[in-house]
Amino acid sequence: MTQQLKEPALKSRGMTRRQLLSRSVAVGASFVVGAGFVASGNAAWAMETTAIKPESMATLIQMARDIYPHDQVGDEFYATAVKGYDSAENAEQVEAGITELNAAAAAAGHADYLSIGWEEDRVAVLKAIEGTPFFQTVRAGLVTGLYNQKALWPIFGYEGESFSLGGYIERGFDDINWL
Amino acid sequence: MVAKFDLTDDSVVVIIGTGAGGGVLANELAQKGVKVVALEAGGRYLPEDYLNDEWDSFSQLAWLDTRTTSGTWRVAKDFAGLPAWIVKAVGGTTTHWAGASIRFQEHEWKALTTYGKVEGASLLDWPIDAAEMAPWYDKAEEKLGVTRTGNRPGLPGNNNYKVFEKGALALGYKEVSTGRMAIQSSNETGSRIACQQTGFCFQGCKWGAKWSAAYTDIPEGEATGNLEVRERSHVARILHNDAGKVTGVEYFDKDGNLQFQAARIVCVAGNTFESPRLLLNSASSMFPNGLANSSDQVGRNYMRHTTGSVYGIFDKPVRMWRGTTMAGIVQDEARHDPSRGFVGGYELETLALGLPFMAAFLNPGAWGRGFTTALDHYENMAGMWIVGEDMPQSTNRVTLSDATDQYGLKVANVHFDDHPNDIAMRNHAYKQGMAIYDAVGATRSFPTPPYPSTHNLGTNRMSERPEDGVCNKWGQTHDIANLFISDGSQFTTGAAENPTLTIVALAIRQADHIAREMSAGNI
Ligand SMILES: Cc1cc2nc3c(=O)[nH]c(=O)nc-3n(C[C@H](O)[C@H](O)[C@H](O)COP(=O)(O)OP(=O)(O)OC[C@H]3O[C@@H](n4cnc5c(N)ncnc54)[C@H](O)[C@@H]3O)c2cc1C
Ligand code: SF4
Numbered sequence: 051m052t053q054q055l056k057e058p059a060l061k062s063r064g065m066t067r068r069q070l071l072s073r074s075v076a077v078g079a080s081f082v083v084g085a086g087f088v089a090s091g092n093a094a095w096a097m098e099t100t101a102i103k104p105e106s107m108a109t110l111i112q113m114a115r116d117i118y119p120h121d122q123v124g125d126e127f128y129a130t131a132v133k134g135y136d137s138a139e140n141a142e143q144v145e146a147g148i149t150e151l152n153a154a155a156a157a158a159g160h161a162d163y164l165s166i167g168w169e170e171d172r173v174a175v176l177k178a179i180e181g182t183p184f185f186q187t188v189r190a191g192l193v194t195g196l197y198n199q200k201a202l203w204p205i206f207g208y209e210g211e212s213f214s215l216g217g218y219i220e221r222g223f224d225d226i227n228w229l
Numbered sequence: 230m231v232a233k234f235d236l237t238d239d240s241v242v243v244i245i246g247t248g249a250g251g252g253v254l255a256n257e258l259a260q261k262g263v264k265v266v267a268l269e270a271g272g273r274y275l276p277e278d279y280l281n282d283e284w285d286s287f288s289q290l291a292w293l294d295t296r297t298t299s300g301t302w303r304v305a306k307d308f309a310g311l312p313a314w315i316v317k318a319v320g321g322t323t324t325h326w327a328g329a330s331i332r333f334q335e336h337e338w339k340a341l342t343t344y345g346k347v348e349g350a351s352l353l354d355w356p357i358d359a360a361e362m363a364p365w366y367d368k369a370e371e372k373l374g375v376t377r378t379g380n381r382p383g384l385p386g387n388n389n390y391k392v393f394e395k396g397a398l399a400l401g402y403k404e405v406s407t408g409r410m411a412i413q414s415s416n417e418t419g420s421r422i423a424c425q426q427t428g429f430c431f432q433g434c435k436w437g438a439k440w441s442a443a444y445t446d447i448p449e450g451e452a453t454g455n456l457e458v459r460e461r462s463h464v465a466r467i468l469h470n471d472a473g474k475v476t477g478v479e480y481f482d483k484d485g486n487l488q489f490q491a492a493r494i495v496c497v498a499g500n501t502f503e504s505p506r507l508l509l510n511s512a513s514s515m516f517p518n519g520l521a522n523s524s525d526q527v528g529r530n531y532m533r534h535t536t537g538s539v540y541g542i543f544d545k546p547v548r549m550w551r552g553t554t555m556a557g558i559v560q561d562e563a564r565h566d567p568s569r570g571f572v573g574g575y576e577l578e579t580l581a582l583g584l585p586f587m588a589a590f591l592n593p594g595a596w597g598r599g600f601t602t603a604l605d606h607y608e609n610m611a612g613m614w615i616v617g618e619d620m621p622q623s624t625n626r627v628t629l630s631d632a633t634d635q636y637g638l639k640v641a642n643v644h645f646d647d648h649p650n651d652i653a654m655r656n657h658a659y660k661q662g663m664a665i666y667d668a669v670g671a672t673r674s675f676p677t678p679p680y681p682s683t684h685n686l687g688t689n690r691m692s693e694r695p696e697d698g699v700c701n702k703w704g705q706t707h708d709i710a711n712l713f714i715s716d717g718s719q720f721t722t723g724a725a726e727n728p729t730l731t732i733v734a735l736a737i738r739q740a741d742h743i744a745r746e747m748s749a750g751n752i
Binding site for chain 2: 117118119120122173189193194196197198203206207208209210211212213214216217218219221222223224225226228229
């Protein structure tokens, strides 16, 4: 799933990284957006958007990271986790939620959510909207959307399925050596 | 040869639910030559079907039909539609269970006498005791192949256990072991394969090393030719005649058609929410408050054990997910010792969750770095679970909700508030659990709130006097002689012990009683 966000997504639009970057503008510190897509600043991955604005998708990705920040986890995992919000069915509510989030950022004296440089300041804005259905939906969705990505498990050391490997009886179920 | 009985055959015993209680009862009766139709709402899954994946397995096996919640317990807020984590499948929750199999302590059969009156609690003594149950426990341990009973050795300790054991011994605890588990520990002492330490005990054991009714009692019963299991058959109502005897059950078959199965005897074993729900949904003009409910006790006294978990983080890897999920126990705190500030006691047991469930259960609703820095060290984490006796309270209860399920039947609402004794015990256990990890050098340890209930007890309780409960010491309802309660809902009190061994022992004993009464012509 995560892989799809990388090269193939770019290729399907027939663009090289350089072309992609030349057709996009930076939003916040981490993302660039162009017509119908959002990408990482170095174009290592890109994701098309069809129903919601690319800026809104970039905001959602940043919001996802700020809710469950893991510095060792790349943006593409967060992007995968919120990808589902880019649908005709969800668009209206998502855009309304992002508007709400940006309004809370503005109330705290920022241009918008993505322009806030420090995580601490973004978290303060999230705290202000913590009780809204929008925040709660995004947070709850991340619990499975983020942590149930198999490609993410090795980053945390989790080994997943073990039956096909014969369990751990010969593979270290009791190998702790520091006690 | 698998039996097939006629819908109009009123000589059969109908059992509702095929879990620890119903599945064992079905096999035991079939072995004695009694004809049984077991109706199970869920489908049939065997080791080859089980999935080493927490959420996929949950979707495959868990009971996901609608339920509602109320009360001040945190589950009602965090998991409003999921008060319990239990299974809907042939074999019931014995597919999910971890296998911890311990007997009640002698005094736990006599909670009221031992603890005295506790304000706000509806404590009772069981109408049976340790001496009465001892031979049935022997049979249950033999059936389940429980380690450290008979000639069966204990399981080897995994990484999670080794951390737990070292901390517990450092604190001075004496009763520390890999416990009594219904998991094969050696290929020499039973017919099941020995545990391969795959570490997905909660998702169904793909090796069949752990006992589950799904692949032991159910097929053994079917092989007698006396047991027919009808899967994907959801019982809607129990019917009765003018004499006040039950005559059979209405159920929705696998195609959603309503059927009537006649019966000589009906045994209810749908777990602690569904069993009272069924009795309440079976109300009639003769029994306007529901079947077997002249005492108004059906649905009351819901117990779920005083649970909670403790996780410790270390500066080096533990990899707790490797190996058996729950083979580790400290029993020193299971004693009754009111000097600790509460009555009853608790067990501490090792527990490991995979990363996906850890994210969901570590601190539901939490976000930000306080939460994520704990998960960052998932590989260096060790975990344990608290199982303590909670107080029965008549206001903790299952009632019919206004919400309905896919068949249009009213669903169970589960109301629960902690008793002050439960809270005092949990706080004590949190402190001791954290001290265990601190003693091994944890850099951080934390108490985790109770998950959706896995142990569900008490809503059709046994009592000496008919006005105090729903069934007598055989699980036979006080009001209706040919209606029995055969699952964890018959528990008078919960004790500090994981319940399944006791549910199984009671089912074996009940089968003996029913067969005897049938041949004597009494029912
Ligand atoms: C993750 C987990 C770990 C556990 N670990 C342990 C452990 O280590 N030790 C221990 O002692 N216990 C453990 N338990 C608890 C144990 O599984 C239960 O106590 C036990 O299975 C309960 O038995 P029961 O017969 O009451 O109900 P169940 O085993 O839940 O069986 C009830 C069955 O009835 C069916 N049913 C319900 N309503 C209807 C209806 N209307 N019509 C037809 N069928 C219906 C259900 O689908 C289900 O299959 C664990 C539970 C879980 C979830
Ligand atoms: S750890 Fe052992 S008992 Fe548990 S699922 Fe694996 S083989 Fe079965």
